Amino acid sequence: MYGLLRQLLFRVDSETVHEWVVSGTNLVEPLLRRLPPADDPVEVAGVSFPNRVGLAAGFDKNARWIRVAEALGFGHIEIGAVTPRPQPGHPRPRLFRLPEHKALRNRMGFNNDGLEAIKIRLQNARPRRIRVGVNLGKNADTPLEKAADDYQQVMDGLWHCSDYFSLNISSPNTEGLRSLSQVDTLQALLAQLKPQRPLFLKLSPDEEIETYQAIASHAREWGLAGIVFSNTTARREGPLSSVDTLGGISGAPLLERNLDLLRRVRWTVPLIGVGGILSGMDAMRYRQAGAELVQIYTGLIYAGPTLPRHLVRVMKGCP
Ligand SMILES: Cc1cc2nc3c(=O)[nH]c(=O)nc-3n(C[C@H](O)[C@H](O)[C@H](O)COP(=O)(O)O)c2cc1C
Numbered sequence: 001m002y003g004l005l006r007q008l009l010f011r012v013d014s015e016t017v018h019e020w021v022v023s024g025t026n027l028v029e030p031l032l033r034r035l036p037p038a039d040d041p042v043e044v045a046g047v048s049f050p051n052r053v054g055l056a057a058g059f060d061k062n063a064r065w066i067r068v069a070e071a072l073g074f075g076h077i078e079i080g081a082v083t084p085r086p087q088p089g090h091p092r093p094r095l096f097r098l099p100e101h102k103a104l105r106n107r108m109g110f111n112n113d114g115l116e117a118i119k120i121r122l123q124n125a126r127p128r129r130i131r132v133g134v135n136l137g138k139n140a141d142t143p144l145e146k147a148a149d150d151y152q153q154v155m156d157g158l159w160h161c162s163d164y165f166s167l168n169i170s171s172p173n174t175e176g177l178r179s180l181s182q183v184d185t186l187q188a189l190l191a192q193l194k195p196q197r198p199l200f201l202k203l204s205p206d207e208e209i210e211t212y213q214a215i216a217s218h219a220r221e222w223g224l225a226g227i228v229f230s231n232t233t234a235r236r237e238g239p240l241s242s243v244d245t246l247g248g249i250s251g252a253p254l255l256e257r258n259l260d261l262l263r264r265v266r267w268t269v270p271l272i273g274v275g276g277i278l279s280g281m282d283a284m285r286y287r288q289a290g291a292e293l294v295q296i297y298t299g300l301i302y303a304g305p306t307l308p309r310h311l312v313r314v315m316k317g318c319p
Contacts, residue, residue: 002304014095014104022060025068025305037129038073038312044270044292045198045225047163050129051075051312053283056274056295057135057166057202061112063121070130073309077130078228078295079118081137081168084153086114090173097301098243098251102278104298106232107247109173110137115157122161131163135202137174144176148192159196167193170204170231172248178204183214190222198225205230205258205275212265219269226270228295230258251298252276255285262289278303280314287315 009017025032040051054076055069061080069077089111096105112118122132138150155165169180169189180189181204193199201224203212219227232248240253255276262273273291277283278299286294294315299307 002306006302006304010097010099013093014097015092018095022065022068026064029068029071032068032071035071035073035309038075038309040075040312040316042292044272045164045200047131047198049075049131049293052287052293052315053308053311054078054131054133054272054293054295055300055308056297057081057133057168058106058108059297059300061108063118063125063132066122066125066128066130066132069308070128072305073312074130075312076133076163076293076295078133078135078166079122080112080135081110081171082112082115082118082134082154082158083110083137083139084115084150084157085139086117087111087139094247096244096247098249101239101243101249101251101253102298102302103240103249103251103253104301105243105247105249107173109140110171112137115154119157119161122158126161132161133164133166133200134158134162135166135168137168137171138177140174144179147177147180148189152193155193155195155197162197164198164200164225165195166200166202166228168202168231170202172204172206172232172234178206181207181211181215183211183218186215187218187222190224195223199223200226200228200272202228203230205233205254205261206235209261209264212261216265216267216269219267224269226272226292227267228272228274229262229291230254230275233257250275251302252278255282259285259289262286262291277311278307280310283311283315
């Protein structure tokens, strides 16, 4: 059934479909609410999550889909990236499907309505069972040396209506952002932040293993509550070598390398695994590689809206 709908939707520009889906599903949200809750409670980093499955950052940049995500069975949603001031992002088209790879390529550039508009929506989306993480971004025109000010401003504005923060230093679509993953720079950045909620760090999948090992070994002393692994890849290797070099790739091509890195690094804080989860088996493999929680984005496009509930069911049986 979803396969047929997907064939039709894939004929239209991806971002246009995304907007239709967000508006359309909000209209039928009262009906979706009748579905039974997807329960498998778990506590991670001091936060009680209704289950282990979340919606990854970037799908709901503007906090418009919280109730629908809850109705579809998600236990958490990472909204944003949120920047202090609204910004348009890169010109469209900027979101592309790669069906032969079960992947997406995006160069959105942190398009979002900004902290103040998003605050009002977050306040209005209460009460709720779903946990809300805020993916912290910096405005494109904020110099890298001042990135901490932007991150802090978003935390100060949204802490009272969110459950955790995810510090995004890993988007390939904001110039220079990934340079913040260098250990000294990262340490200096984190020392400037005063998070009022558990702070996760969202990493790129494109660093060397030594960088991950160094970050993992300092994570606790730096006050990190956990790691979100990973963002999209800027690499174009093997089957991806002919794909346009602009932007980050999400979906199936991330899966094997991410699992390998999760297993090889001695992580010292809780992990949220994200990247290429399209089936229950993929989610179980993340769980077995040490992830407490998983998130999906591209899987929702390729496998459809029943995927979150399916993942909750599968992971419930997984110790
Ligand atoms: C269109 C699009 C926009 C995204 N925007 C963000 C973002 O703003 N912040 C972020 O941390 N990750 C962002 N991501 C990355 C996802 O959160 C996720 O880490 C990545 O897509 C890998 O998961 P997936 O394979 O399940 O899609 C975005 C991904 C896509 C496809």
